[in-house]
Amino acid sequence: MTFEKLGYPIWWGIAAWPVDGFISANDFTGKTVIPFCTSSSSGLGQSGELLRDAAGTGDWLEGQRFQSRADEDTVKEWVASLEL
Ligand SMILES: Cc1cc2nc3c(=O)[nH]c(=O)nc-3n(C[C@H](O)[C@H](O)[C@H](O)COP(=O)(O)O)c2cc1C
Numbered sequence: 001m002t003f004e005k006l007g008y009p010i011w012w013g014i015a016a017w018p019v020d021g022f023i024s025a026n027d028f029t030g031k032t033v034i035p036f037c038t039s040s041s042s043g044l045g046q047s048g049e050l051l052r053d054a055a056g057t058g059d060w061l062e063g064q065r066f067q068s069r070a071d072e073d074t075v076k077e078w079v080a081s082l083e084l
Contacts, residue, residue: 003032003084004058006051007075009068010039015047023051028058034082035063038070 008019015037033055035048044065052060064078 001030001032003034003082004028005034005036005079007036007038008047010037010042010045010047010065013042013045013047015051019051020054023054026055028055030058032059032061034061036066036075036078037063038066038068040068 006019008015011017015035033052035044035051037044037047042065044063048060048063052058066074066078
């Protein structure tokens with residue numbers, strides 16, 4: 001089992017649409033996917049579930065939202081907290 005972190009900005013409440021091409025072009029079979037996003041104010045919302053449904057493969061976990069311009073250390077701390 002491999003773990004993949006999938007990051008994207010929130011656009012109009014969901015994952016920025018350029019991410020859709022990445023999702024449709026990849027097979028997530030055998031992977032655990034952990035979505036994370038940045039946004040000005042919106043939460044993660046349903047963005048993770050929508051990407052999971054679009055992917056159709058992979059084991060998608062609950063994601064994490066960060067404030068836009070979150071610094072690298074903040075994201076690294078989150079990744080470390082996952083204890084993957
Ligand atoms: C087209 C577009 C739509 C956006 N829609 C939202 C939104 O619905 N909610 C929100 O909180 N931020 C929204 N934003 C802000 C982005 O999520 C934010 O700029 C992005 O997370 C970039 O963060 P960064 O500066 O850390 O790269 C939008 C930005 C753009 C360009």
